[in-house]
Amino acid sequence: MAEKIRVGIMGYGNLGKGVELALRQNTDMELAAFFTRRAPDSLKTLSPDVPIYSASDAIKLKDAIDVLIICGGSATDLPLLSPEYARYFNIVDSFDTHARIPEHFENCDKSARESKKIALISAGWDPGMFSIMRLYGGAVLPDGKDYTFWGKGVSQGHSDAIRRIDGVLDAKQYTIPVESALERVRGGENPLLSAREKHTRECFVVAAEGADREKIEKEIVTMPNYFADYDTTVHFISKEEMERNHSGIPHGGFVIRSGVTGADGETSHTVEYSLKLGSNPEFTASVLVCFARAVYRLNKEGICGAKTVFDIPPAYLSSKSPEQLRKELL
């Protein structure tokens, strides 16, 4: 058995915990350390044998960590942390603010080229596996169109937006793809679909005693950017029902490419990729972990700089050898 890939986790929220668990499923990798911006003593992990360091001490550990997986938010954490730590470590992040990816890529690329490390950004499932599917779909069927649908699943951002409303104690928002829209896309119709036609939004809300539910509901369904452009339903439920029925973080979705071939585009094809995820952060973490393996291997070959999921040969993600892959999976 070769030496194990030593992985560090920076940040211990849902995603960091997911990485901790995913590493246990990959016997060629080991969790070497946690890093946190909280007081290390205050952190209770599931891995009592793994040391917990302050984030500010991370650089001292730079030779003890092969890949650092940065588990932070895209709004304020990752734009700072990823370029900073790429100056010392191979890193993997799940940066998902689509519009700012080019800028984040440039920042990480600069750091990683200087350190001769790899910064793999925007891994996960969207961006991530879904992006890969959009790329393959368009490369194979250039005369076509792709559609991405999300859900059914919990949108953290939308749930948070509801929680900020006066009189709301807790809330969970599910994004749900419209089945008839999915069917039209699968049928190769290439429809033009508005936001409202693609997804509906379903909200479960725990209201404070005596709160004006009608007002809360109106505030939700008319909220610009978040809900106004969608058909939104609001259910008021008890705190107990919230805990019983809505404690999970499921998600998923669909990437569908329909395209044509032939002398006159007379032949239709449909390619569909779908995910049904019991836990969004656990699946995202599993993706991060296999890309960490690829980052380690590629860096060993002398490759450096910022990379995305588009740049990684699939074989590098698997613990199997190239010979095994050809024999067993090709």
Add this chain to the structure above:
Amino acid sequence: MAEKIRVGIMGYGNLGKGVELALRQNTDMELAAFFTRRAPDSLKTLSPDVPIYSASDAIKLKDAIDVLIICGGSATDLPLLSPEYARYFNIVDSFDTHARIPEHFENCDKSARESKKIALISAGWDPGMFSIMRLYGGAVLPDGKDYTFWGKGVSQGHSDAIRRIDGVLDAKQYTIPVESALERVRGGENPLLSAREKHTRECFVVAAEGADREKIEKEIVTMPNYFADYDTTVHFISKEEMERNHSGIPHGGFVIRSGVTGADGETSHTVEYSLKLGSNPEFTASVLVCFARAVYRLNKEGICGAKTVFDIPPAYLSSKSPEQLRKELL
């Protein structure tokens, strides 16, 4: 506009014709020549301006062709042609005899290393896109199981087997996945499925006048390897109905990975990739063409030897630049 990638087509059957058409959809590539083992004069292509050469003259054209796509059968053509032409050209093939892939890889690797060219073998959809999906699925969800279902679609091999029966004038065999098995797999049940439980076989047969239909049907459903292990139905139809309703070569299928994450495997996930193809050879050809693009680019970077779809970074398949890909698809 950069110079176009000059592609040659070796062999002009359904697949070669598919490549000819697919190249028209990729403006960064051009069809430079056909090569045939038939008399070049006898070949009628859809591209009257593209020269047709005898296969035996191909080597003379080695500097005029960037990638040669070899469109031949896996039983006898490709095991000879691919290693032979990889001595002079970058090549792409669709070798699909799973059990012999390791051997074919070695043979092509030897030639391609000597010539400093790339031989990309076993592209298409299975092996090909389905293989990639099996790899991604297993890398992301190592504690899981994958299932491949084929169809609904025409199996050329099974159709040919029926055509060899006495009294059969024509035949078409459809492989059909069993819907209830698909549902069990999607549900994460991880069932053990026999051949019979996964697929059924439906045969449409044109019998000669006066032929013993009962005898033909019995011969089909009891044929070892091909039909004996499946539930097979046989329909006798007229030559006209065969032409009217069964002239296409549709195919498709499903790769489903179900797996678990969490501290005790308590979280389930399902990943599903499916293809619904109007034409098996046209879609396969479209895959070959985008892998030809990747082969050209990688060889320009000095890479050589035998490769499979597992070795190709997705970005190399697309005509878009890395910046465009990150901006538009990530």
